[in-house]
Amino acid sequence: MKVLRRVTKRQALGRVMLRECRRLLSKPLYPFAMVVAPLFCYFFFTSLMSEGLPQNLPVGVVDLDNSSTSRQMVRTLDAMQTTDLRYAYGSFTEARKAMQQGLIYGCFVVPEGFAHDAESFRQPTISFYTNNSFLIAGSLLFKDMKQMGELASGAVSRSMLYAKGATEKQAMAVLQPIVINTFPIGNPWLNYSVYLNNTLLPGILQLMIFMITVYSIGVEIKDRTARQWLRRGNHSIYISLAGKLLPQTVVFFVMAAIYNVYLYGVLDFPCQSGILPMLTASLLFVLASQSCGVIMIGVLPTLRLGLSFASLWGVLSFSISGFSFPADAMHPMLQGLTMLFPLRHYYLIYVDQALNGYSMVYSWVSYVCLMGFVLLPFLVVNRLKSALIWFKYIP
Amino acid sequence: MPKEQGFKQRVRSGIADLFLIWKDELKLTFSDQGILIFFFVVPLFYPLLYAFIYNNEVAREVPAVVVDESHSALSREFIRKMDATADVHIVSYAADLKEAQLLLKKTKAYGIYVIPADFSKNIHRGEQSFVTLFADMGSLLHYKNLLITATNVSLEMNRAIKISLAQNTTEREDEITSAPIAYEEVTMFNTQNGFASFLLPAVLILIIQQTLLLGIGLSAGTTRERNLYHHLVPASIHYNGALRIVLGKALCYFMIYAVMSVYVTRLVPYFFDLPQLERPGTLLFFMLPYLAACIFFAMTLSAVITNRENVMVAFVFSSVPLLFLSGISWPGSAIAPFWQYVSWLFPSTFGINGYVRIHSMGATLSDVRLEYGALWIQAGVYFIITCLIYRRQVLFCRKRRLDSYRKTKGRMSDDCR
The missing domain is CATH 3.40.1710.10 (abc type-2 transporter like domain)
Structure with a gap:
């Protein structure tokens, strides 16, 4: 009789990660959604608004x-x-x-x-x-x-x-006895590109993170490979999830680093705080967005519903994060709801750090909130596991 | 079955098949929860959600802090007048700039007004005084409120100071002294400068295109998944012809969206009291090519969809760039020619521009003839492309069937031998 060799946790994690890397390369959808689409949007928005302030x-x-x-x-x-x-x-x-x-x-x-x-x-x-x-x-x-x-x-x-x-x-x-002298702090040119792109680009990335996290988990249920995935992870949902999400974290963080370098290094957008706090915020932002994705598919373990949830949340982020229409002008109920969108916290951090150059202490609430998102998947993890084992794909 | 059908007979069978396909597609649509979400749930509720977010239209009472170093009657008057406006709310008086900055850092305020110590003295001495505004640029709407309010208050006070200096005898003289040339500013169409009135019409039109794109993509993905050879065309005798398939399906989508469009373009703005200047007839005529263009555009794009859910991952993000390409938020005249050409590929560009002008600005069909024409051209071009795609699929399908038929036949004859 063949005795199954027990693998250590670390080996299991490595195996799941390897499996995930192969999966990410197997379908053109993944490179498109994770790399091509965000890169295109980075280029598109900055090129569209390259004038800064619309003239003539x-x-x-x-x-x-x-x-x-x-x-x-x-x-x-x-x-x-x-x-x-x-x-x-x-x-x-x-x-x-x-x-x-x-x-x-x-x-x-x-x-x-x-x-x-x-x-x-x-x-x-x-x-x-x-x-x-x-x-x-x-x-x-x-x-x-x-x-x-x-x-x-x-x-x-x-x-x-x-x-x-x-x-x-x-x-x-x-x-003109009284003259008003105005100093727009951080953005004296009233540059719309600076104003919008600092939140639009992360917003696009967040939408893609939601989608890919939900899709990559949900498609395992659909293709009936979920049990195989869990087996690779030693039947532990924690190892399986970590192995699946970590390679994606790396890719998404690189994508986030790219827009940081592009905006602050290449286009010379104001970054008073230096790039380090922004990279920290970006890393937390990526992790928070991935956690949101896990919750979406955990709560609605049907691919179609999970993706609908992801689209709704991702697209709504642009409006509710309050960078175009301020959150304090919204209905009080919506103001509370803004807390549930990682983009909102990222936007607040960006304003404090890159735009105004305040010390990170002043934005501690936003950092803590982003970290808080990472804990949320623990709430749905058991539900997700049983879904992975027992759920049947409903078209 | 006779090999050569007469033209009349072909048309007759084509029309019969068209309605059969239409019926099939309707059945498919109403039995598929995913498509139902895109065709009904999203267009019904998404506009309401958006309208709810932007419903307050403008930001009011933006918190600001004052550093009053002058402590004079004049400086207090300035502050009082600022606080009395609807747009700015003076939340605190700070002893110095440092204290005020702290409030900004804690986001208790978005702007600092500094009134210098010589503010009142300078004015009474016949010199200019400078009030300094430091504004947080996190939100341009806040900045706008802070700046416009300060400007308006200063203009008002300037007028009074000018009059007191002039020592006129009559009131009319006062008026003329304050402004030898008067001016009036009229904000047209969106009179209150509201955010919902500005952005919502564009979002509404975009929702129609995007939900059609997602719904039709989902439907195409499903057909391919269920199909033996992953084709867009089911192996059925009735699906034997591109024109009948394309028209049959399009008719189904058109019927559904004829109803949804009325809700999205007429009822939603009505619910939220947005400016509605359109003539219903104009809108009806305009929506016709828009829906046609959107449907055939979506059917063209759905050809690249191989799996059901891929469509969402691949297409949802496009809503944001498309909204910006339409030239509503970012002025169209400031969009580089290259991106303008790109924007012509999408029905939403012309749809949004036409709808905003008809709906918010009361334009007639002849005012939007450019957009109207462009939409018809798009509808035509995408219709032809869709037909070509389906024709190829039908031919493929036929060939595959024929091949497999030959193969089985060959095998049978082998067995017989």
Whole structure:
């Protein structure tokens, strides 16, 4: 009779890991989802937003006055960074039509008799219209146009003050007694690429981690290889899981390191804290995301439902992590829910460390939360094991 | 069976098969939980979830801290006015910048206003005073609130100071002194600058394309898994022709999505009080090519799916890049030409742009003729590609059947010998 040789735990772990590496290379889906898709997204988003701050947004002008004063104003507006006066229209209706056709993001209307009224102190009104269905474009133009409005008004007052014999300093003190100086900490260029990509790229990676973790476990149930997998791991779910997930951890951490190096090293995005805290956060983030994946397939051990859960959670992360729409503006119930998304904690760490350069102490809650995720799979591990042994694949 | 069928007969059998395939596909759809999730559960509930997240539209009462070194009536007026706005909430007064920074680090506040010691003195001396704003850039919405509020309050106070300096006699004179040229700013279509009104329409349209992509991909993956030779086409006499298969299946999806689209594009915005300026007829005509383009686009892509669940792993992440490619959040005019060309491959690009303009901006069909035309072209091109793919599959299938028939026949004749 052949006696089965007992293997040590370490040997078992090695065998499962080897098996997993082979599996990862056997299907094109794994390299695609783990390497190609994230790399593509890194490149895509940074290249799409390489301008940093959108510039030269098309704007229309309706100059009903056509005086030298109004033309001067139009030129000033055109010279502004974000505004590109591309079209002139004969009436507001035409400009609105152009807006509805998507040609322009805003328009600027100078009324008839504008110069005449301004010179005779009849306070003419100029109007700015911005299309805020495109929020970023609309807000950027709004800023330019407001500045333009103040400048136009100021120009008239200034020439009046000069005429009365005021010096430039005196004139400015009358025109603008209180000045607001703004220092946007960490991102003085208001660079949207910095603002968005620091969370978008990890978000994509997180989505892929959820998917691959759920898929790689769920597909064992589907293909009826789960028992073989457990056997390799000495029938221990802990060894089997660790052996399966560790090779993936390595790949995902390398992917995370790549975006860190790419963003902070190649593109020179602000990283006040140095790259080490960010790499630490990335490692915890990868582990937390994998743990979430284990919970998803543990709670719903059907491949299709597990993947649906992963997609829902992964895609929702982008909105609920609060980097575009702040979490404190959401419904209180959702604010509590944000705790359950690793991306939220990663985002908070990024703001504290890379963007603002605070010491890691200030973000301890987020680090602890990320570590907390790693403990969660222990809750579902037994359920998962029985699912691996007894569950039958339901299409 | 006669080898050569008359044209009339072929059309007749084709139409009969088309409806048979349509019926099969409907049965498959309603018996498959996975497809049901994508075709019904996601379009029904996902928009509600998104709307719930963004429902507050804007951030209000952003916490800020003040370092008031001036301690004057004027500086207090400035602070009071800041706190009175809806957008900013002064949570604390700090003795110095260090203390204020600590509050920022503990995320008790997102901005610091520093009012210098000579703030009031300078103004009364006829010199400029500078208020400094340090803003946390973690969220641009916070920064925007902090900056715009400070600017507005300063403009308001500047006006009052200017008037007091001018020593006018009438109120009208005051008005003219404060602003010789008045200006008004009108934010159109999304008047409150809301986040939901801006992002949700794009998300809604994207959901239609992505759920179709996932559902149809799942269905194709299932067919391949169940099929003996891993083909897209079941071995049945009725599936003998590409056109009838493609049209039969598409009809099934179209019927389901005709209903779902009404819910997604009309009811969801209505539930959440988003601006709705569309004429229903315009929207109806616009959704027609969009659905067709999405369906044939999904059927084309589903050809690469070999297993049921792969479709989710491979396609779900694409939603995020597609949303950005549409030019709603990142302005279309700032997208590099290369990415613009790439974006033309996807129905969502034209669908989102057209829908946002029709729905949020009240555009007519002639205003979105570019998108409308592009969607019809996409529908046509993807339809042809789908037909070619299925034609190849049908031919393959026929050949395989013929081969195996010959093989068995050969074996039988061998046995006989």
